[in-house]
Amino acid sequence: MERQRTIVIDPVTRIEGHAKITLHLDEYGEVAEARFHVTQFRGFEKLCEGRPFTEMPSLMARICGICPVSHLIASAKACDALMAVRIPPTADKLRRVFNMAQIVQSHALSLFHLSSPDLLFGMDADPAKTNLWGIAERNPQLARDGILLRQFGQQIIERLGGKRIHPAWVVPGGVSQPLSVEDRDAILKAVPEALAIAERALSWFKEIRENFREEISSFGNFPSLFLGTVSEDGRIAFYDGQLRFGDASANVVADKLDGTRYFDFLGEKVEPWSYLKSAFYKPKGYPDGIYRVGPLARLNVADRCGTLRADQELAEFKELQRTAILSSFHYHQARLIEILYCIERLEELLQGPEILSRHVRAEARANSQEGVGVAEAPRGTLFHHYKIDENGLMQWANLIIATGQNNLAMNRSVLQVAKHFVHGDRLTPGMLNRVEAVIRTYDPCLSCSTHAVGQMALRVQLVDAAGNVVDEVARP
Protein backbone atom coordinates (compact mmCIF):
# COMPACT_ATOMS: atom_id res chain seq x y z
CA MET A 1 0.00 0.00 0.00
CA GLU A 2 1.39 3.43 -0.93
CA ARG A 3 1.90 5.85 1.93
CA GLN A 4 -1.25 7.83 2.77
CA ARG A 5 -0.88 11.60 2.97
CA THR A 6 -4.00 13.42 4.05
CA ILE A 7 -7.05 12.68 6.17
CA VAL A 8 -9.99 15.05 5.77
CA ILE A 9 -12.79 15.40 8.31
CA ASP A 10 -15.58 17.26 6.54
CA PRO A 11 -17.86 18.46 8.00
CA VAL A 12 -16.85 18.89 11.64
CA THR A 13 -20.03 17.96 13.49
CA ARG A 14 -21.78 19.26 16.59
CA ILE A 15 -20.33 22.74 16.33
CA GLU A 16 -21.91 26.00 15.23
CA GLY A 17 -20.96 26.70 11.61
CA HIS A 18 -19.10 24.98 8.80
CA ALA A 19 -15.56 23.71 9.06
CA LYS A 20 -13.33 20.87 8.07
CA ILE A 21 -10.14 19.43 9.50
CA THR A 22 -7.22 18.11 7.50
CA LEU A 23 -4.62 15.83 9.02
CA HIS A 24 -1.39 15.57 7.06
CA LEU A 25 0.59 12.39 7.54
CA ASP A 26 4.34 11.94 7.23
CA GLU A 27 6.10 9.09 5.45
CA TYR A 28 5.58 6.86 8.52
CA GLY A 29 1.81 7.45 8.55
CA GLU A 30 1.94 9.61 11.67
CA VAL A 31 0.26 13.00 11.93
CA ALA A 32 2.75 15.74 11.02
CA GLU A 33 0.43 18.71 10.61
CA ALA A 34 -3.23 19.48 11.26
CA ARG A 35 -5.41 22.36 10.16
CA PHE A 36 -8.83 23.60 11.19
CA HIS A 37 -10.38 25.22 8.12
CA VAL A 38 -13.37 27.51 8.40
CA THR A 39 -15.11 27.09 5.10
CA GLN A 40 -17.67 29.85 5.17
CA PHE A 41 -17.29 33.49 4.23
CA ARG A 42 -19.55 36.17 5.74
CA GLY A 43 -18.22 39.61 4.75
CA PHE A 44 -20.15 41.69 7.32
CA GLU A 45 -17.29 44.16 7.69
CA LYS A 46 -17.66 45.04 4.01
CA LEU A 47 -21.41 44.95 3.50
CA CYS A 48 -22.11 47.49 6.26
CA GLU A 49 -20.09 50.22 4.49
CA GLY A 50 -22.33 53.14 3.56
CA ARG A 51 -25.05 52.26 6.11
CA PRO A 52 -26.12 54.72 8.84
CA PHE A 53 -24.27 53.81 12.02
CA THR A 54 -27.59 53.60 13.88
CA GLU A 55 -28.41 50.48 11.85
CA MET A 56 -25.29 48.68 12.97
CA PRO A 57 -26.63 46.84 16.04
CA SER A 58 -29.47 45.30 14.04
CA LEU A 59 -27.20 44.51 11.11
CA MET A 60 -24.49 43.00 13.25
CA ALA A 61 -26.95 40.87 15.21
CA ARG A 62 -27.53 38.98 11.96
CA ILE A 63 -24.00 37.65 12.09
CA CYS A 64 -25.26 34.88 14.33
CA GLY A 65 -28.43 33.19 15.50
CA ILE A 66 -26.92 31.75 18.67
CA CYS A 67 -25.15 34.82 20.02
CA PRO A 68 -26.83 37.81 18.36
CA VAL A 69 -27.06 39.52 21.76
CA SER A 70 -23.26 39.67 21.99
CA HIS A 71 -23.04 41.48 18.67
CA LEU A 72 -25.94 43.75 19.61
CA ILE A 73 -24.13 44.80 22.77
CA ALA A 74 -20.64 45.25 21.32
CA SER A 75 -22.11 47.13 18.37
CA ALA A 76 -24.30 49.33 20.54
CA LYS A 77 -21.30 50.16 22.71
CA ALA A 78 -19.36 51.19 19.61
CA CYS A 79 -22.32 53.39 18.63
CA ASP A 80 -22.47 54.83 22.17
CA ALA A 81 -18.85 55.86 21.62
CA LEU A 82 -19.70 57.44 18.25
CA MET A 83 -22.43 59.42 19.98
CA ALA A 84 -20.11 60.14 22.93
CA VAL A 85 -22.91 59.33 25.36
CA ARG A 86 -23.04 57.64 28.71
CA ILE A 87 -26.12 55.44 28.78
CA PRO A 88 -28.58 55.67 31.72
CA PRO A 89 -27.70 53.40 34.69
CA THR A 90 -30.85 51.32 34.21
CA ALA A 91 -30.00 50.69 30.57
CA ASP A 92 -26.53 49.60 31.65
CA LYS A 93 -28.03 47.07 34.09
CA LEU A 94 -30.59 45.82 31.58
CA ARG A 95 -27.93 45.29 28.94
CA ARG A 96 -25.94 43.27 31.51
CA VAL A 97 -28.96 41.08 32.31
CA PHE A 98 -29.53 40.58 28.59
CA ASN A 99 -25.91 39.62 28.01
CA MET A 100 -25.87 37.15 30.87
CA ALA A 101 -29.12 35.53 29.77
CA GLN A 102 -27.52 34.86 26.45
CA ILE A 103 -24.43 33.40 28.02
CA VAL A 104 -26.62 31.00 29.98
CA GLN A 105 -28.53 29.79 26.92
CA SER A 106 -25.48 29.61 24.68
CA HIS A 107 -23.39 27.73 27.22
CA ALA A 108 -26.33 25.39 27.83
CA LEU A 109 -26.56 24.62 24.12
CA SER A 110 -22.84 23.90 23.94
CA LEU A 111 -22.69 21.61 26.91
CA PHE A 112 -26.03 19.85 26.97
CA HIS A 113 -26.72 19.47 23.27
CA LEU A 114 -23.38 19.48 21.52
CA SER A 115 -20.83 18.03 23.94
CA SER A 116 -22.81 16.01 26.49
CA PRO A 117 -23.27 13.05 24.11
CA ASP A 118 -19.49 12.52 24.22
CA LEU A 119 -19.35 13.06 27.97
CA LEU A 120 -22.26 10.71 28.67
CA PHE A 121 -21.46 7.89 26.27
CA GLY A 122 -17.72 8.28 25.81
CA MET A 123 -15.71 9.31 22.77
CA ASP A 124 -15.93 5.86 21.16
CA ALA A 125 -19.70 5.53 21.41
CA ASP A 126 -21.94 4.49 18.56
CA PRO A 127 -22.86 7.73 16.73
CA ALA A 128 -26.44 6.48 16.51
CA LYS A 129 -26.65 7.07 20.27
CA THR A 130 -24.77 10.36 20.57
CA ASN A 131 -27.77 12.64 20.11
CA LEU A 132 -30.62 14.17 22.04
CA TRP A 133 -32.64 10.95 21.97
CA GLY A 134 -29.72 8.96 23.25
CA ILE A 135 -29.31 11.42 26.11
CA ALA A 136 -33.05 11.28 26.80
CA GLU A 137 -32.88 7.52 27.04
CA ARG A 138 -29.71 7.29 29.15
CA ASN A 139 -30.19 10.34 31.37
CA PRO A 140 -33.60 11.99 30.90
CA GLN A 141 -32.93 14.42 33.75
CA LEU A 142 -29.87 15.72 31.93
CA ALA A 143 -31.86 16.16 28.73
CA ARG A 144 -34.66 17.99 30.54
CA ASP A 145 -32.18 20.15 32.42
CA GLY A 146 -30.50 21.22 29.20
CA ILE A 147 -33.80 22.16 27.62
CA LEU A 148 -34.97 24.08 30.71
CA LEU A 149 -31.72 25.97 31.15
CA ARG A 150 -31.69 27.01 27.53
CA GLN A 151 -35.32 28.02 27.81
CA PHE A 152 -34.54 30.09 30.93
CA GLY A 153 -32.00 32.19 29.02
CA GLN A 154 -34.11 32.45 25.90
CA GLN A 155 -37.21 33.53 27.79
CA ILE A 156 -35.32 36.34 29.48
CA ILE A 157 -34.13 37.48 26.06
CA GLU A 158 -37.68 37.28 24.74
CA ARG A 159 -39.17 39.17 27.69
CA LEU A 160 -36.61 41.94 27.47
CA GLY A 161 -36.05 42.07 23.74
CA GLY A 162 -39.36 41.00 22.28
CA LYS A 163 -38.06 37.87 20.55
CA ARG A 164 -35.49 35.13 21.12
CA ILE A 165 -33.39 35.58 18.04
CA HIS A 166 -32.19 38.91 16.63
CA PRO A 167 -34.10 41.07 19.13
CA ALA A 168 -33.86 44.75 18.21
CA TRP A 169 -34.08 46.01 21.79
CA VAL A 170 -30.44 47.06 22.37
CA VAL A 171 -29.95 50.37 20.56
CA PRO A 172 -27.36 53.13 20.42
CA GLY A 173 -27.75 55.09 23.64
CA GLY A 174 -29.33 52.33 25.71
CA VAL A 175 -32.30 50.05 25.16
CA SER A 176 -35.59 50.78 23.46
CA GLN A 177 -38.03 49.72 26.21
CA PRO A 178 -37.93 49.61 30.00
CA LEU A 179 -38.57 46.42 31.95
CA SER A 180 -42.09 45.77 33.22
CA VAL A 181 -42.89 44.57 36.73
CA GLU A 182 -44.56 41.47 35.28
CA ASP A 183 -41.51 40.49 33.24
CA ARG A 184 -39.12 41.12 36.10
CA ASP A 185 -41.20 38.99 38.48
CA ALA A 186 -41.58 36.19 35.95
CA ILE A 187 -37.81 36.05 35.45
CA LEU A 188 -37.08 36.07 39.18
CA LYS A 189 -39.58 33.27 39.71
CA ALA A 190 -37.61 31.04 37.32
CA VAL A 191 -34.23 31.67 38.98
CA PRO A 192 -34.32 29.01 41.74
CA GLU A 193 -34.93 26.18 39.29
CA ALA A 194 -32.20 27.47 36.96
CA LEU A 195 -29.73 27.61 39.85
CA ALA A 196 -30.62 24.07 40.88
CA ILE A 197 -30.03 22.84 37.34
CA ALA A 198 -26.66 24.58 37.10
CA GLU A 199 -25.50 23.02 40.36
CA ARG A 200 -26.82 19.61 39.39
CA ALA A 201 -24.96 19.81 36.09
CA LEU A 202 -21.74 20.78 37.85
CA SER A 203 -22.05 17.82 40.22
CA TRP A 204 -22.66 15.49 37.30
CA PHE A 205 -19.74 16.87 35.32
CA LYS A 206 -17.28 16.62 38.19
CA GLU A 207 -18.25 12.95 38.56
CA ILE A 208 -17.79 11.98 34.93
CA ARG A 209 -14.67 14.11 34.46
CA GLU A 210 -12.60 11.29 35.92
CA ASN A 211 -13.48 9.13 32.91
CA PHE A 212 -11.58 11.44 30.58
CA ARG A 213 -8.06 11.60 31.97
CA GLU A 214 -6.46 10.79 28.65
CA GLU A 215 -8.51 13.46 26.90
CA ILE A 216 -7.72 16.00 29.62
CA SER A 217 -4.02 15.41 29.11
CA SER A 218 -4.20 15.76 25.33
CA PHE A 219 -7.04 18.18 24.55
CA GLY A 220 -5.32 21.52 24.07
CA ASN A 221 -3.11 20.92 27.08
CA PHE A 222 -0.31 23.38 26.37
CA PRO A 223 0.92 26.70 27.69
CA SER A 224 -0.60 29.83 26.22
CA LEU A 225 -1.70 33.26 27.26
CA PHE A 226 -5.29 33.83 28.36
CA LEU A 227 -7.37 36.98 27.84
CA GLY A 228 -10.48 38.10 29.68
CA THR A 229 -12.29 41.15 31.01
CA VAL A 230 -12.17 41.94 34.71
CA SER A 231 -13.61 44.67 36.90
CA GLU A 232 -11.53 47.22 38.78
CA ASP A 233 -11.18 44.80 41.69
CA GLY A 234 -10.37 41.73 39.59
CA ARG A 235 -13.81 40.11 39.40
CA ILE A 236 -14.98 38.43 36.22
CA ALA A 237 -16.79 40.92 33.99
CA PHE A 238 -18.93 40.39 30.90
CA TYR A 239 -20.27 43.79 29.94
CA ASP A 240 -17.63 46.32 30.95
CA GLY A 241 -14.18 46.36 32.48
CA GLN A 242 -10.52 46.23 31.61
CA LEU A 243 -8.66 43.55 29.73
CA ARG A 244 -6.17 41.31 31.43
CA PHE A 245 -3.68 38.86 29.96
CA GLY A 246 -2.49 36.00 32.11
CA ASP A 247 0.12 33.37 31.31
CA ALA A 248 0.30 29.62 31.81
CA SER A 249 1.83 30.07 35.25
CA ALA A 250 -1.14 32.16 36.35
CA ASN A 251 0.93 35.36 36.33
CA VAL A 252 -0.62 38.59 35.13
CA VAL A 253 1.25 39.57 31.97
CA ALA A 254 -0.65 42.73 31.11
CA ASP A 255 -3.38 44.37 33.12
CA LYS A 256 -5.85 47.25 33.00
CA LEU A 257 -5.71 47.33 29.21
CA ASP A 258 -8.19 49.60 27.49
CA GLY A 259 -10.16 47.40 25.10
CA THR A 260 -10.92 50.35 22.85
CA ARG A 261 -7.18 50.48 22.09
CA TYR A 262 -7.09 46.77 21.20
CA PHE A 263 -4.93 47.50 18.14
CA ASP A 264 -2.06 48.44 20.46
CA PHE A 265 -1.74 44.90 21.74
CA LEU A 266 -3.68 42.61 19.34
CA GLY A 267 -2.69 41.72 15.81
CA GLU A 268 -4.55 39.70 13.18
CA LYS A 269 -3.22 37.47 10.46
CA VAL A 270 -4.94 35.73 7.58
CA GLU A 271 -3.81 32.27 6.54
CA PRO A 272 -4.61 31.00 3.03
CA TRP A 273 -6.29 27.82 4.23
CA SER A 274 -9.10 29.34 6.31
CA TYR A 275 -11.61 32.20 6.21
CA LEU A 276 -11.11 32.66 9.96
CA LYS A 277 -8.57 35.32 10.91
CA SER A 278 -6.07 34.47 13.66
CA ALA A 279 -5.49 36.97 16.42
CA PHE A 280 -2.25 37.15 18.42
CA TYR A 281 -0.73 39.16 21.28
CA LYS A 282 1.46 41.69 19.49
CA PRO A 283 4.34 41.96 21.98
CA LYS A 284 5.07 38.27 21.39
CA GLY A 285 4.50 38.32 17.63
CA TYR A 286 2.87 35.71 15.40
CA PRO A 287 2.42 32.84 16.17
CA ASP A 288 4.16 32.96 19.58
CA GLY A 289 1.51 35.43 20.76
CA ILE A 290 -1.07 32.63 20.84
CA TYR A 291 -3.75 33.19 23.44
CA ARG A 292 -7.13 31.79 24.40
CA VAL A 293 -10.41 33.53 25.24
CA GLY A 294 -13.75 32.35 26.57
CA PRO A 295 -14.81 30.63 29.78
CA LEU A 296 -11.50 28.93 30.59
CA ALA A 297 -9.53 32.10 29.90
CA ARG A 298 -11.90 34.33 31.84
CA LEU A 299 -11.75 32.14 34.91
CA ASN A 300 -7.97 31.86 34.63
CA VAL A 301 -7.43 35.63 34.64
CA ALA A 302 -10.16 36.63 37.11
CA ASP A 303 -9.40 36.72 40.82
CA ARG A 304 -12.97 35.76 41.66
CA CYS A 305 -16.51 35.81 40.30
CA GLY A 306 -18.16 37.87 43.00
CA THR A 307 -21.19 35.68 43.72
CA LEU A 308 -21.39 33.09 46.45
CA ARG A 309 -21.93 29.77 44.71
CA ALA A 310 -19.84 30.58 41.65
CA ASP A 311 -16.92 31.61 43.84
CA GLN A 312 -17.11 28.33 45.72
CA GLU A 313 -16.98 26.44 42.43
CA LEU A 314 -14.21 28.66 41.09
CA ALA A 315 -12.04 28.04 44.15
CA GLU A 316 -12.42 24.29 43.69
CA PHE A 317 -11.80 24.60 39.93
CA LYS A 318 -8.54 26.47 40.41
CA GLU A 319 -7.27 23.64 42.58
CA LEU A 320 -7.14 21.37 39.53
CA GLN A 321 -3.71 22.80 38.74
CA ARG A 322 -1.23 24.99 40.58
CA THR A 323 -0.65 26.92 37.39
CA ALA A 324 -3.36 28.31 35.18
CA ILE A 325 -5.82 25.61 34.12
CA LEU A 326 -4.33 24.63 30.78
CA SER A 327 -6.29 21.76 29.23
CA SER A 328 -9.07 22.93 26.94
CA PHE A 329 -11.13 19.99 28.16
CA HIS A 330 -11.77 22.15 31.22
CA TYR A 331 -13.68 24.67 29.10
CA HIS A 332 -16.72 22.48 29.83
CA GLN A 333 -16.53 22.98 33.59
CA ALA A 334 -15.65 26.65 33.17
CA ARG A 335 -18.79 27.03 31.09
CA LEU A 336 -20.91 25.57 33.87
CA ILE A 337 -19.35 27.86 36.48
CA GLU A 338 -20.12 30.84 34.26
CA ILE A 339 -23.72 29.71 33.92
CA LEU A 340 -23.97 29.61 37.71
CA TYR A 341 -22.40 33.05 38.05
CA CYS A 342 -24.64 34.61 35.42
CA ILE A 343 -27.82 33.32 37.06
CA GLU A 344 -26.71 34.58 40.48
CA ARG A 345 -25.64 37.94 39.10
CA LEU A 346 -28.68 38.63 36.98
CA GLU A 347 -30.87 37.85 39.99
CA GLU A 348 -28.97 40.49 41.96
CA LEU A 349 -29.40 43.05 39.21
CA LEU A 350 -33.11 42.36 38.83
CA GLN A 351 -33.68 42.78 42.56
CA GLY A 352 -32.13 46.27 42.49
CA PRO A 353 -34.41 49.29 42.90
CA GLU A 354 -33.43 51.03 39.65
CA ILE A 355 -34.18 48.15 37.32
CA LEU A 356 -37.74 49.33 36.58
CA SER A 357 -36.84 52.94 35.77
CA ARG A 358 -38.33 54.17 32.52
CA HIS A 359 -35.27 56.25 31.66
CA VAL A 360 -33.40 53.78 29.47
CA ARG A 361 -32.02 55.69 26.52
CA ALA A 362 -29.68 58.61 25.92
CA GLU A 363 -30.30 60.59 22.74
CA ALA A 364 -27.58 62.21 20.65
CA ARG A 365 -26.25 62.44 17.13
CA ALA A 366 -22.78 61.34 16.13
CA ASN A 367 -20.16 63.32 18.02
CA SER A 368 -17.12 61.26 17.09
CA GLN A 369 -16.10 59.56 13.86
CA GLU A 370 -14.55 56.52 15.48
CA GLY A 371 -15.92 54.19 18.13
CA VAL A 372 -14.98 50.81 19.63
CA GLY A 373 -17.28 48.53 21.61
CA VAL A 374 -15.94 45.63 23.65
CA ALA A 375 -17.91 42.98 25.52
CA GLU A 376 -17.50 39.36 26.58
CA ALA A 377 -19.49 37.02 24.36
CA PRO A 378 -20.08 33.40 25.41
CA ARG A 379 -16.98 32.34 23.50
CA GLY A 380 -14.71 35.21 24.49
CA THR A 381 -13.89 38.87 24.07
CA LEU A 382 -15.64 40.57 21.19
CA PHE A 383 -14.54 43.81 19.54
CA HIS A 384 -16.55 46.02 17.19
CA HIS A 385 -14.60 48.97 15.74
CA TYR A 386 -16.37 51.49 13.50
CA LYS A 387 -15.42 54.59 11.54
CA ILE A 388 -18.06 56.90 10.10
CA ASP A 389 -18.08 60.00 7.94
CA GLU A 390 -19.48 63.43 8.89
CA ASN A 391 -22.96 62.24 7.85
CA GLY A 392 -22.88 59.25 10.18
CA LEU A 393 -22.45 56.71 7.39
CA MET A 394 -20.22 53.71 7.95
CA GLN A 395 -16.85 53.96 6.24
CA TRP A 396 -15.05 51.05 7.80
CA ALA A 397 -15.59 48.28 10.31
CA ASN A 398 -13.32 45.75 11.95
CA LEU A 399 -14.70 42.93 14.03
CA ILE A 400 -12.53 40.68 16.12
CA ILE A 401 -14.67 37.70 16.94
CA ALA A 402 -13.95 35.56 19.96
CA THR A 403 -13.59 32.39 17.92
CA GLY A 404 -10.89 33.99 15.76
CA GLN A 405 -8.87 34.68 18.88
CA ASN A 406 -8.98 30.96 19.63
CA ASN A 407 -8.00 30.00 16.08
CA LEU A 408 -4.32 29.42 16.77
CA ALA A 409 -5.18 27.46 19.90
CA MET A 410 -7.78 25.36 18.08
CA ASN A 411 -5.29 24.47 15.38
CA ARG A 412 -2.67 23.55 17.94
CA SER A 413 -5.23 21.53 19.86
CA VAL A 414 -6.29 19.58 16.80
CA LEU A 415 -2.65 18.74 16.09
CA GLN A 416 -2.07 17.62 19.66
CA VAL A 417 -5.12 15.36 19.72
CA ALA A 418 -4.43 13.98 16.26
CA LYS A 419 -0.83 13.14 17.12
CA HIS A 420 -2.00 11.33 20.24
CA PHE A 421 -4.99 9.42 18.91
CA VAL A 422 -4.75 9.14 15.12
CA HIS A 423 -2.41 6.76 13.39
CA GLY A 424 -2.44 6.52 9.65
CA ASP A 425 -2.46 2.76 9.29
CA ARG A 426 -5.99 2.54 10.66
CA LEU A 427 -8.82 4.94 11.29
CA THR A 428 -11.58 4.53 13.82
CA PRO A 429 -14.62 6.75 14.37
CA GLY A 430 -13.53 7.29 17.99
CA MET A 431 -10.18 8.71 16.87
CA LEU A 432 -11.83 11.14 14.54
CA ASN A 433 -14.50 12.02 17.09
CA ARG A 434 -11.78 13.07 19.52
CA VAL A 435 -10.31 15.38 16.90
CA GLU A 436 -13.75 16.95 16.54
CA ALA A 437 -14.38 16.91 20.29
CA VAL A 438 -11.41 19.12 21.05
CA ILE A 439 -12.88 21.74 18.73
CA ARG A 440 -16.17 21.41 20.60
CA THR A 441 -14.44 22.33 23.87
CA TYR A 442 -13.88 25.80 22.41
CA ASP A 443 -17.54 25.99 21.37
CA PRO A 444 -16.63 27.89 18.21
CA CYS A 445 -19.29 30.06 16.62
CA LEU A 446 -18.39 29.98 12.98
CA SER A 447 -21.84 31.19 12.12
CA CYS A 448 -25.28 29.97 12.98
CA SER A 449 -25.51 27.11 10.58
CA THR A 450 -26.04 23.53 11.41
CA HIS A 451 -25.27 21.34 14.37
CA ALA A 452 -25.52 17.72 13.46
CA VAL A 453 -25.92 15.35 16.39
CA GLY A 454 -25.77 11.60 16.50
CA GLN A 455 -25.04 10.28 13.07
CA MET A 456 -22.11 12.21 11.74
CA ALA A 457 -22.84 11.63 8.06
CA LEU A 458 -19.09 11.55 7.79
CA ARG A 459 -16.90 10.18 5.07
CA VAL A 460 -13.16 10.11 5.50
CA GLN A 461 -10.89 9.07 2.69
CA LEU A 462 -7.19 8.34 2.69
CA VAL A 463 -5.77 9.45 -0.62
CA ASP A 464 -2.24 8.66 -1.72
CA ALA A 465 0.12 10.92 -3.59
CA ALA A 466 -1.20 9.60 -6.89
CA GLY A 467 -4.76 10.51 -5.97
CA ASN A 468 -5.90 6.93 -5.38
CA VAL A 469 -8.36 6.32 -2.56
CA VAL A 470 -6.69 3.59 -0.58
CA ASP A 471 -8.90 3.51 2.53
CA GLU A 472 -12.23 4.90 3.52
CA VAL A 473 -14.37 5.17 6.65
CA ALA A 474 -17.97 6.14 6.15
CA ARG A 475 -20.99 6.66 8.33
CA PRO A 476 -24.41 7.10 6.69
Add this chain to the structure above:
Amino acid sequence: MAWRVAEELSRAPLPNDVQVVACHQLAPELASQMSQTARVLFVDATATGAAGEIKLEEVKPGESVAPFSHALTPGALLALSRELYGNSPQAFMISISGANFDHGETLSPKVEAAFTRLLALLARLSRPEPSPVSVG
Protein backbone atom coordinates in the same frame (compact mmCIF):
# COMPACT_ATOMS: atom_id res chain seq x y z
CA MET B 1 -46.74 32.42 4.91
CA ALA B 2 -46.60 30.88 8.37
CA TRP B 3 -45.60 34.22 9.91
CA ARG B 4 -48.68 35.81 8.37
CA VAL B 5 -50.80 32.98 9.73
CA ALA B 6 -49.37 33.58 13.20
CA GLU B 7 -50.06 37.31 12.98
CA GLU B 8 -53.66 36.78 11.84
CA LEU B 9 -54.38 34.09 14.43
CA SER B 10 -52.96 36.27 17.20
CA ARG B 11 -55.64 38.84 16.34
CA ALA B 12 -58.43 36.29 15.92
CA PRO B 13 -61.00 35.52 18.67
CA LEU B 14 -59.59 32.13 19.63
CA PRO B 15 -60.36 30.28 22.90
CA ASN B 16 -58.33 31.49 25.88
CA ASP B 17 -56.34 28.28 26.15
CA VAL B 18 -54.97 28.53 22.62
CA GLN B 19 -51.44 29.82 22.25
CA VAL B 20 -49.92 30.89 18.96
CA VAL B 21 -46.17 30.25 18.75
CA ALA B 22 -44.27 31.70 15.80
CA CYS B 23 -40.80 30.33 15.23
CA HIS B 24 -38.54 29.89 12.25
CA GLN B 25 -37.56 26.37 13.25
CA LEU B 26 -38.65 23.68 15.69
CA ALA B 27 -36.14 23.52 18.56
CA PRO B 28 -35.97 21.01 21.46
CA GLU B 29 -37.13 23.71 23.88
CA LEU B 30 -40.62 23.46 22.39
CA ALA B 31 -40.98 19.89 23.67
CA SER B 32 -41.51 21.12 27.22
CA GLN B 33 -44.33 23.47 26.18
CA MET B 34 -45.93 20.87 23.91
CA SER B 35 -46.06 18.23 26.60
CA GLN B 36 -48.51 20.40 28.54
CA THR B 37 -51.02 20.65 25.71
CA ALA B 38 -53.77 18.43 24.38
CA ARG B 39 -53.44 19.31 20.72
CA VAL B 40 -50.77 20.91 18.55
CA LEU B 41 -51.23 22.32 15.06
CA PHE B 42 -48.10 22.71 12.93
CA VAL B 43 -48.52 25.20 10.09
CA ASP B 44 -46.05 25.52 7.27
CA ALA B 45 -45.68 26.04 3.55
CA THR B 46 -44.71 23.11 1.38
CA ALA B 47 -43.00 22.90 -1.99
CA THR B 48 -45.07 19.91 -3.10
CA GLY B 49 -48.56 19.97 -4.58
CA ALA B 50 -50.43 22.57 -6.60
CA ALA B 51 -50.11 26.17 -5.42
CA GLY B 52 -52.80 27.00 -2.87
CA GLU B 53 -53.59 23.37 -2.08
CA ILE B 54 -54.23 22.82 1.64
CA LYS B 55 -53.43 19.49 3.28
CA LEU B 56 -54.32 18.23 6.71
CA GLU B 57 -52.33 15.27 8.05
CA GLU B 58 -52.11 13.76 11.46
CA VAL B 59 -48.57 13.61 12.84
CA LYS B 60 -47.38 10.81 15.06
CA PRO B 61 -44.30 10.81 17.27
CA GLY B 62 -41.43 9.93 14.92
CA GLU B 63 -39.55 6.68 15.24
CA SER B 64 -36.46 7.74 13.32
CA VAL B 65 -33.82 9.98 14.87
CA ALA B 66 -33.38 13.33 13.22
CA PRO B 67 -29.67 13.99 12.60
CA PHE B 68 -30.01 17.71 13.21
CA SER B 69 -31.19 19.23 16.47
CA HIS B 70 -30.97 22.64 14.83
CA ALA B 71 -34.38 22.10 13.20
CA LEU B 72 -36.45 19.14 14.34
CA THR B 73 -39.31 17.62 12.40
CA PRO B 74 -42.76 17.72 14.02
CA GLY B 75 -42.60 13.95 14.55
CA ALA B 76 -39.20 14.21 16.23
CA LEU B 77 -40.43 16.96 18.51
CA LEU B 78 -43.45 14.88 19.50
CA ALA B 79 -41.16 11.94 20.22
CA LEU B 80 -39.00 14.15 22.43
CA SER B 81 -42.07 15.42 24.25
CA ARG B 82 -43.16 11.82 24.93
CA GLU B 83 -39.70 10.61 25.87
CA LEU B 84 -38.85 13.40 28.27
CA TYR B 85 -42.20 14.49 29.67
CA GLY B 86 -44.41 11.44 29.26
CA ASN B 87 -46.92 13.16 27.04
CA SER B 88 -47.28 13.58 23.32
CA PRO B 89 -50.31 15.65 22.31
CA GLN B 90 -52.58 14.96 19.39
CA ALA B 91 -50.92 16.74 16.47
CA PHE B 92 -51.69 17.78 12.93
CA MET B 93 -49.65 19.29 10.15
CA ILE B 94 -51.57 21.83 8.12
CA SER B 95 -49.62 22.72 5.03
CA ILE B 96 -50.33 24.96 2.10
CA SER B 97 -48.51 24.46 -1.19
CA GLY B 98 -46.52 27.48 -2.22
CA ALA B 99 -45.97 28.91 -5.68
CA ASN B 100 -42.91 31.07 -5.25
CA PHE B 101 -40.21 30.65 -2.60
CA ASP B 102 -38.11 33.62 -3.62
CA HIS B 103 -37.73 36.75 -1.47
CA GLY B 104 -40.86 38.89 -1.33
CA GLU B 105 -43.29 40.72 0.88
CA THR B 106 -46.63 39.36 -0.32
CA LEU B 107 -48.14 35.95 -0.90
CA SER B 108 -48.57 34.73 -4.45
CA PRO B 109 -52.16 35.13 -5.82
CA LYS B 110 -53.11 31.43 -5.50
CA VAL B 111 -51.84 31.18 -1.93
CA GLU B 112 -53.50 34.49 -1.05
CA ALA B 113 -56.78 33.16 -2.48
CA ALA B 114 -56.56 30.07 -0.26
CA PHE B 115 -55.51 32.00 2.82
CA THR B 116 -58.99 32.65 4.20
CA ARG B 117 -59.87 28.95 3.95
CA LEU B 118 -56.64 28.11 5.76
CA LEU B 119 -57.41 30.48 8.61
CA ALA B 120 -60.95 29.14 8.91
CA LEU B 121 -59.62 25.58 9.11
CA LEU B 122 -57.14 26.54 11.80
CA ALA B 123 -59.80 28.34 13.80
CA ARG B 124 -62.05 25.22 13.71
CA LEU B 125 -59.15 22.95 14.70
CA SER B 126 -58.35 25.23 17.60
CA ARG B 127 -61.65 24.38 19.25
CA PRO B 128 -61.88 21.31 21.51
CA GLU B 129 -63.80 19.08 19.10
CA PRO B 130 -63.55 15.27 19.36
CA SER B 131 -62.24 14.75 15.82
CA PRO B 132 -60.67 16.94 13.17
CA VAL B 133 -62.73 18.37 10.37
CA SER B 134 -61.90 17.57 6.78
CA VAL B 135 -60.38 20.10 4.46
CA GLY B 136 -63.09 21.68 2.34
